[in-house]
Amino acid sequence: MLNRLRNAYAQLFTTIRAKLIAIISLIILLSILLFTGISLNLFQTNMSELIKLNNGNNAKMLSDKIEAELRSQGDQLRLLSTLSREGSAVMNAYFKDSSDFLLVADFESLTGGAGKSYYREDKLARLNVTPEQMKSLLRFTDADAKAVRQGQAIIRSLPFSRQSVWLYAVPFNEKGSDRAIAAIMNGDSLTALFGALKSKGTSSSLYAAMMVDSGKKLVAHSDNRKYKAAQEMANHPAVDVAFKKFAQNVATGVQRYSIDEITEYGSYRKLAFGGAAVITTVNEDIAFEAVRWARITIILIALLILMIAILSIYFFSRTISDPLKALVGATQRIRGGNYDVHMEKTSRDEVGELTQAFNEMSDGLRERENLKGAFGKFVNEEVAKMVMKGDLALGGESKIATVFFSDIRSFTSISEKMTPLEVVGFLNEYMTLMVEIVHRHGGVVDKFIGDAIMAIWGAPVTKPNDAENAVLAALEMRQALHKFNQGRGSRAKPVIRIGMGLNTGEVLAGQIGSLDRLEYTVIGDTVNLASRMEGLNKAFGTDILITQNTYDLLKKKFTCIQLHKIKVKGKAEAQRVYAVMGKAGDTKAPKTLAELHKFTGLYPQKNVAK
Known part of the structure; x- marks a missing residue:
């Protein structure tokens, strides 16, 4: 096998032209590949860091907006509870102006029954649901009551197939009171907020965002066709890592993972309300699409450069190989005894100098042969040959x-x-x-x-x-x-x-x-x-x-x-x-x-x- 390869190499690279094309093309190709590999590697590394940074910024920006929204909604709930004491007419007037609340209930204690409740009849009618069905979703545990007494808010996803809704409860006072205001919230506002991160003009989203409650269930997602409210998200790599980090008192971070054969970067951030978390993800394949196109472009450019180089080397090598071939032919003619050979000098480089030296050698051999012929007429030819040598x-x-x-x-x-x-x-x-x-x-x-x-x-x-x-x-x-x-x-x-x-x-x-x-x-x-x-x-x-x-x-x-x-x-x-x-x-x-x-x-x- 080795001998076959050697024979194939010897047959393929028998001319200077072939050797020049092979060697220079190999050098150019290796240089381009090395340059491309290093450049793309650095570009991809920088892109990766940039993606992590942008994704982390998205998570921070989104969580800040959500916290501000939750803080505002908590104040509104407390305000509604205060207005309810002024009379139902004032309460209903304010309630109609807020589109985020589907139902609001005032609890003296979360472990007891609900006090007064207010709801939007027109919205419930469009959802074809009764107030009683909505009130049945207001369920709390002793842990929820304890959290309220400690001044913490409660955020929980709700299993409701007709509309994206979620539960939000805040303590009436900062700390020490059992009284709480609970609301069933319209999830459209969160979905719209998350949907703003979706990339435009691509077959799939570059960025995605979601919010999960402390039980690792989905509250809202930017892709509401693929993900549904109250969906279990514990097996999602980004969610799993996020809550493990939360348990270690790490409130924010970035994680690279694969899900459904797609590699993503997930940035997580714990909200200041209800133990919920905001997670933003970026699709690595789409993010590195520019890198792939750059690689393809560089390869095409490299092939173009290589073709131009091969053509250039081919025509340049002819200025070397053609005169050398002519010299080989002339040398063979001289070896056959024809000393009347003269090569035309076509360049001033080393090949031209070689041609000039060949012509001088040919002239010298011709003169020597003439001398030998003349010498042989007067001296024995065998002796003449020995004398000449x-x-x-x-x-x-x-x-x-x-x-x-x-x-x-x-x-x-x-x-x-x-x-x-x-x-x-x-x-x-x-x-x-x-x-x-x-x-x-x-x-x-x-x-x-x-x-x-x-x-x-x-x-x-x-x-x-x-x-x-x-x-x-x-x-x-x-x-x-x-x-x-x-x-x-x-x-x-x-x-x-x-x-x-x-x-x-x-x-x-x-x-x-x-x-x-x-x-x-x-x-x-x-x-x-x-x-x-x-x-x-x-x-x-x-x-x-x-x-x-x-x-x-x-x-x-x-x-x-x-x-x-x-x-x-x-x-x-x-x-x-x-x-x-x-x-x-x-x-x-x-x-x-x-x-x-x-x-x-x-x-x-x-x-x-x-």
Whole structure:
């Protein structure tokens, strides 16, 4: 799996353009994501704190209004109780002007029966309820009576399906009296007050508010369609936390919670009347809608920036990759041997400098190749290559090599019948043919000595079959010369015969000459003996002679005829020489010296065969 990923990566990112796009796009994307993440996180944190603050302010503002309203209503109830002593007419007149009260009752003691009661007949009639049914809702406990004696008000939700109503009772005096004024209140005013917090233009409310009594039952809610009066609210997270905090003497606070898969912030505040509480909530999802839109907007902007960056990088990278591709193509052409390559410099940056350097390199290689070509015409190509590379050390070294000499028979008489131009043309044609054969068999042409050719196998580079290659080259020259002579015989194109001599042994190879001019060659007794072998062909009427040293190496590979020992110049002892007929097993090769004479047209000066 890891190798597959590596291969996929290598295939995908094979160009500079792809790498630039990938790396820069990744940097831009990571930068945007990091910036966006940090910014949105800070924005969301600040929004969260702001929401808590606003929600807490809403709870305080609402509770202050409710407390002021309750205080005002308590004073009105006490005033109504006082007016009731002035007469029913005055009481009824005042009562009709107040829309908050549905029924008011004066209690000498909450544990006793109710005294005088007053109600709005028109409102009760619209609700289709009797005064007795309303009075039945006025129920109090001993704890309520105790609270009144301590000067505390009583607030309680009432289970009434036709109208949102709630119970409100206040002591007539501040403290110490059992007398109380109780009223069944119209819940519409509280609902309207809470409803003012609902957000506009959203599918659900951003803000909501509710008021619960000390028994954790709902008195009023901003959403009266979802919540009903006297509904049990003990399981509501905000209510539960609020009353736990009240028990710890904490009158206000903020709590984050989830209800019905909706996350909300709930701010709670205990009222100064009746142990009731006001709770305002804010929907986190709606509150953070701006954050979500900001995130979406930033992502879209990031994608736009990324696309612009990719396009910009793409076109910019072409100013780098296209010249580099062109340079790669030009380099491949140079590697193929085409040095006439010139790249146009299209910029002044590093790519332009690289192009300029490439052109200079191309010019230098072209000049070197021209020099090498010219050099190779005067110096052996193998030697020229080694000199150019610096692989040919100064001085000499001992090597085992096979030295070859060839010479045209009766060249002086032939050349006398030809013009100088004809002689040069004739020699060039002949030597070109012979040199190609030398090179084809791995030999090195050491020098031309007039019409003679000196070649070497084993220097400057030694190979295990140098002697064999040298004899093979000589045999191929025999066949090539036979074809060369076909159709010849005129003055300008005379038939030619050659003799070839080979010897294998130790030579001293190296660069020999003066400080001004050096020549790579081989010297030594082996060279001298090879030259003597070439000259002996005249006496024996042969074309290829080899020494005993060469014969010992090749006697199983070639068919040779042993000739008489012969005394050669420079050697104290007579030398045994061998005439090469052909490759071992070659049925087309001459079998005898007579057949050889007939094929080559060369005949001995005297009978010297064994």
